[in-house]
Amino acid sequence: MNVLDRTLYPRMDSQRIIPLILWPITVMMIIQRSLILGVNGHRTDDFTPVYDAAFKFLNRLPVYNENYSTVDPHYLYPPSGTLLMSPLAVIDPQTSRWLFIAASVVVLIVCAYLLTRMFGFDHRSWVLPVVLFFFFSTETVAHTLIFTNFNAFVLLGLLAFMMLMLGRHDLWAGVAIGLTLAVKPVLAPLLLLVLLNRQWRILITAVGVPLLLNVVAWPLSNDPMDFVKRTVPYLGETRDYYNSSITGNAAYFGVDGWLTWVLRIAFVAMAAFSLWFLYKYYRRTDELLWLATSSGVLLGTTFLVGSLGQGYYSMMLFPLLMTVFRPGSTMRNWPAWLGVYGAMTFDVFASNEWEPFGRYLEYNKVPLGWSLLMISVFCVLLFRYLDIRQAGENADRGPAADDGARATLGS
Structure with missing residues (x-):
């Protein structure tokens, strides 16, 4: 290639092109999600109940005296959580909320970095901007900032727990999840x-960490027993609003109880098989793949069959999604990613022209997404199990039986 051609058609590796495209888009998306949507807020406000509880805790006022019959966001953290959240109320509410949003953005960027490193990629590679772009394009991250809740810090605890567990730093791994x-x-x-x-x-x-924090917080709280008497029973109830679990969806749409139980039992059974297969065949050969996939199965199933599953919990499935980069991943199929779209999309399906259908899709995109994702993981592992079983049966029969089986399949 002569000088003119090199000038007119400079070569650039594709791994440089991806960051070149995604970094400016991602930076602007982060700014828009935090400084515009986050600061604007929403009618759903998860931060104010936390700030009010922190203020009451610092001033020795009752914390757990809310009216749980309303559909407003309620304060549901135990005394240990109130103790950890109490510094929020040292300053005024607006400044505190803005600082919390800023801290959440920093934490999410750190989480993207940790996830990239955990799966063996350099922070200078094209993977980090891809992960960040995906993070901030999802409903789960957007609403975590807009509603201003604690989920980003839970994700950080999850990733720290997994990395420390894999590194055999057991006590520190316990601290990460314990917080x-x-x-x-x-x-x-x-x-x-x-x-x-x-x-x-x-x-x-x-x-030990949550137990110790509760021991410290209990005498400092005005009404700690009300958490046990009032809040804990409420946590066990199924509400029919802002609830994407099977039971919450059934309560909203009036689904019969027997069908609800059938669905819950079916997903628990699929999760049990998936966990068994992953433990048997992957724990010793690829511990990261085992841990990331098993955690996704456990959490996704819990979101579905528990009493409360909220759409922005989906960010806890990010490690499962990241396994797509590893051989043996259950995420290398299109139904799984259709499920991811349903569970994490920021798209709104409310329709003026087809109002009932649009409302159905809008209210069901998260539970349907979780369901399809869990079913996809189960089916991938089930087919692998059947293949292993078939290979074992053919090995027991010998070459002649194997040739006969191939002839039968060929016919």
Whole structure:
């Protein structure tokens, strides 16, 4: 190539082109999601109840005396969570909220970096801008900033827990997940993976940290027993608003109880098989793939079959999605990513022309997305199990039987 051609048609590697495109778009998306949508807020305001509870806690006023019959966001954190949130009320509400949004954005960027590094990619590669772009294009991240809730910090705790668990830093892994459990128990199902992997020491700090924080917070609270008497029973109820779980969806649309139970049992059964297969065939050969996929199965199933599943919980499935870069991933099929679209899209399906159908899609996109994602993972693992079983049967029959089987299939 002569000088003229090199000048007119400079070569650029595709791995440089992707960051070149995505970095400016992603930076502008982060600014728009935080400084515009986040600061604008929404009628759903998760921050104000937390700020009010922190203010009451610091001033020794009752915290758990809300009217749970309304559809407004309620304060549901235990005394340990109130203790951790109490510094928010040291300054005025607006400044506190803006600082919380800023901290959430920083945490989400750190999470994208950790996820990139955890799966073996350099932070200078094209993967980091792709992950960041995906993060901030989703409903789960956008509404975490707009509603201003704690989910970004839960995701950070999840990734820190997984990386420390893989690195065999057990006590610190327990601290990471224990701090999230002290505020909200979203990640509690992952303690099952700790038991399966026989990393018992994680449980010491995973249980000890929230327990210790509650011991400290209990005498400082005005009404800690009301959390047990009023809030805990409410947490066990199924509400028919802002609830994408099977039971919440059934309550809203009036689905019969027997069908609700059939669906819940079916998803638990699929999760049990998936966890068994992943434990048997992947834990020793690819521990990262086992941990990331198993955590996604556990959390996704919990969101579906529990009493409360909110759409912005979907960010806890990011490690499962990231497994697409590893051989053996259950995410290398289009139905799984159609499920991801349903669970995480920021698109709105409300329609003026087809109002009932649009409303149905809008209210069901998250539960349908979670469902399709969990079904896709189950089917991939089931087909692999059947292939392994078939290969074993053919090996037992010998070459002649194997040739006969091929002849039968060929006919």
